[in-house]
Amino acid sequence: MTGILILEQALNGLQFGLMLFLLAAGLTLVFGIMDMINLAHGSLYMVGAYLVAAATAATGSFWLGLSAGIAGAALFGVLLELTVLRRLYQRDHLSQVLGTFAILLMCNEAVRFIWGSQPVLLSPPESLAGPVALLPGFDYPAYRLLIIGVGLVVALLLWVLITRTRLGMQVRAGASNREMALAMGTNVRALFTALFGLGAALCAVAGGMLGPLLAVQVGMGESILILAFVVIVIGGIGSVRGALLGALLVGVVDTAGRTLIPMLFGALLGPEAADNAGPAVASILIYVLMAAVLFWKPKGLFPSHG
Amino acid sequence: MAEAPLKSAAPSSAAAPPSLLDHALSLRGSLPLLALLLAFPLLAPLIGGDFYLGLAARILIFALAATSLNLILGFGGMVSFGHAAFIGVGAYTVGVLAQAGINSAWLVWPAAMLVAALFALVIGAISLRTQGVYFIMITLAFAQMLYYLAISFKAYGGDDGLPLPGRSLLGWGLDLADDRTFYYVTLLLAALAFALVWRLLNARFGHVLQAARENEQRMEAIGFAVYRFKLTAFVLAGALAGLAGALLANLGGFVSPSMMQWNQSGLLMVMVILGGVGHLWGGVIGAVVFLLLEEVLSHYTIYWQFLLGAVLLVVVLAAPNGLMSLLRRKDRS
Numbered sequence: 130m131t132g133i134l135i136l137e138q139a140l141n142g143l144q145f146g147l148m149l150f151l152l153a154a155g156l157t158l159v160f161g162i163m164d165m166i167n168l169a170h171g172s173l174y175m176v177g178a179y180l181v182a183a184a185t186a187a188t189g190s191f192w193l194g195l196s197a198g199i200a201g202a203a204l205f206g207v208l209l210e211l212t213v214l215r216r217l218y219q220r221d222h223l224s225q226v227l228g229t230f231a232i233l234l235m236c237n238e239a240v241r242f243i244w245g246s247q248p249v250l251l252s253p254p255e256s257l258a259g260p261v262a263l264l265p266g267f268d269y270p271a272y273r274l275l276i277i278g279v280g281l282v283v284a285l286l287l288w289v290l291i292t293r294t295r296l297g298m299q300v301r302a303g304a305s306n307r308e309m310a311l312a313m314g315t316n317v318r319a320l321f322t323a324l325f326g327l328g329a330a331l332c333a334v335a336g337g338m339l340g341p342l343l344a345v346q347v348g349m350g351e352s353i354l355i356l357a358f359v360v361i362v363i364g365g366i367g368s369v370r371g372a373l374l375g376a377l378l379v380g381v382v383d384t385a386g387r388t389l390i391p392m393l394f395g396a397l398l399g400p401e402a403a404d405n406a407g408p409a410v411a412s413i414l415i416y417v418l419m420a421a422v423l424f425w426k427p428k429g430l431f432p433s434h435g
Numbered sequence: 436m437a438e439a440p441l442k443s444a445a446p447s448s449a450a451a452p453p454s455l456l457d458h459a460l461s462l463r464g465s466l467p468l469l470a471l472l473l474a475f476p477l478l479a480p481l482i483g484g485d486f487y488l489g490l491a492a493r494i495l496i497f498a499l500a501a502t503s504l505n506l507i508l509g510f511g512g513m514v515s516f517g518h519a520a521f522i523g524v525g526a527y528t529v530g531v532l533a534q535a536g537i538n539s540a541w542l543v544w545p546a547a548m549l550v551a552a553l554f555a556l557v558i559g560a561i562s563l564r565t566q567g568v569y570f571i572m573i574t575l576a577f578a579q580m581l582y583y584l585a586i587s588f589k590a591y592g593g594d595d596g597l598p599l600p601g602r603s604l605l606g607w608g609l610d611l612a613d614d615r616t617f618y619y620v621t622l623l624l625a626a627l628a629f630a631l632v633w634r635l636l637n638a639r640f641g642h643v644l645q646a647a648r649e650n651e652q653r654m655e656a657i658g659f660a661v662y663r664f665k666l667t668a669f670v671l672a673g674a675l676a677g678l679a680g681a682l683l684a685n686l687g688g689f690v691s692p693s694m695m696q697w698n699q700s701g702l703l704m705v706m707v708i709l710g711g712v713g714h715l716w717g718g719v720i721g722a723v724v725f726l727l728l729e730e731v732l733s734h735y736t737i738y739w740q741f742l743l744g745a746v747l748l749v750v751v752l753a754a755p756n757g758l759m760s761l762l763r764r765k766d767r768s
Contacts, residue, residue: 223514
């Protein structure tokens with residue numbers, strides 16, 4: 130019984146962590162290479178989820194909808210970069226905060242204008258709606274397994290892209306020393322735009338995959354944005370490897386904490402304490418984790434700057 | 436250890452002409468503003484009554500909070516992403532004491548400042564060991580911890596918040612339940628806090644703080660205990676935010692965890708950046724412009740946030756250092 134519970138929590142944590150990683154990967158690269166704080170990254174996630182939902186409703190197929198939504202979000206990210214964000218690279222962090230906060234407000238309101246304030250329904254494909262028996266006596270939703278699979282595949286592709294291709298080499302060079310990468314002749318403008326499109330596409334994958342589990346609604350980007358920031362700070366800004374580890378840590382700690390802490394409190398302090406303090410302490414856990422990491426490793430687990 | 440250089444530095448800075456570190460308060464600009472603010476309750480009935488008194492009080496409270504954030508963010512270079520936590524702590528102090536039957540403003544408001552200052556002392560002492568983005572994130576982390584802590588306080592309303600029985604009691608025949616009295620008291624406190632920040636910035640303390648923002652290592656090297664100066668500023672800003680929280684709780688008659696959620700901290704930051712980071716009036720102008728825009732735009736359309744975002748974006752692109760920098764440029768030309 131407890132073994133199965135722990136296994137289930139671990140899988141849930143892995144699933145959430147992988148989706149967080151998709152967001153954090155784009156965020157950490159934008160931050161590490163362009164030295165840009167992008168509060169609008171959560172908006173890309175939200176816009177991606179809405180596009181996937183709309184395209185799914187239009188085509189009737191989850192997979193077509195997902196592909197179209199990802200392409201649309203990438204296009205949106207590229208346009209955003211070309212029109213506004215490009216002008217903010219040279220500015221200080223505080224101007225970037227204000228500028229991208231403005232974009233966040235505008236995205237929220239535009240989405241509310243187009244799709245309304247009610248959450249939009251996004252259903253998983255029919256064939257994956259039911260559970261799968263992983264072990265005798267242990268059923269796990271097939272769709273969640275799919276999320277884990279997609280997350281792993283995308284993480285693998287990203288790893289190949291970053292370690293095995295020319296583009297990836299330029300990205301890594303930019304993250305560890307931007308000026309030197311510039312001096313060596315990297316086409317920075319194009320690289321930045323491409324990176325933004327990639328980041329937006331990853332956001333849409335996460336938004337589209339998580340859409341059927343969480344609600345697709347206005348403001349969904351903000352809470353996950355904060356988590357993504359926590360992830361990249363834990364992992365070390367600019368490090369994709371750090372983002373993966375940080376995302377898995379945060380995913381597992383957050384998910385497991387929400388189930389295990391109330392149980393633990395219930396066993397030690399009685400049901401009242403479990404009801405009152407349990408959820409709050411579980412929510413605090415990831416922030417304690419971040420504070421602890423920063424205390425011992427002030428630049429995160431994998432600092433990418435030399 | 437910092438004593439010797441301080442003494443030698445003091446006379447020379449007094450004799451020198453006003454430097455970049457000084458922030459003069461021109462009487463030509465501020466006296467008419469003060470007169471306008473004093474006369475506002477008399478004018479309010481002409482434009483629509485007591486609703487505007489509440490709005491004006493709210494703007495004043497946020498101006499106070501944003502000014503306290505500007506002290507550390509703009510002048511101390513400490514980008515705190517958790518400032519709303521101190522507002523929340525101040526507000527909760529009022530709420531908790533009210534539930535215990537203590538309602539005297541003379542007790543409750545200083546207590547709110549004190550408790551907020553204590554929280555700022557602990558949070559600042561740990562956070563100030565980090566730098567840059569990591570400082571932003573660790574202050575955020577502490578604020579979120581307090582936010583979830585407030586949610587878990589079921590005895591004080593938990594997620595639903597805590598209604599207050601009424602406004603704090605002032606004595607002396609003054610009744611804060613009267614909106615006009617409350618407005619004047621808020622104005623007095625906000626003006627006092629503003630004057631305090633102004634005096635501090637032009638004193639040696641403020642000069643050290645701003646110099647450390649420019650070059651911390653150099654200030655360390657010439658013998659200033661920079662960490663202690665920064666921590667003092669952080670605690671002071673926390674106390675002022677606590678006062679703002681106490682006033683906000685009184686204004687709304689309600690305390691809730693959402694007062695210290697991260698987007699409230701973000702809002703305060705946006706106000707300061709909008710007004711002008713490191714300008715004496717930055718926090719005030721930012722709070723006034725932001726809240727008035729919010730008020731006016733929401734009258735015209737339910738999609739006002741889109742317009743607000745557009746205005747903020749234009750400001751960022753057109754006025755790199757906030758609205759105050761536009762004024763200053765005009766002064767010079």
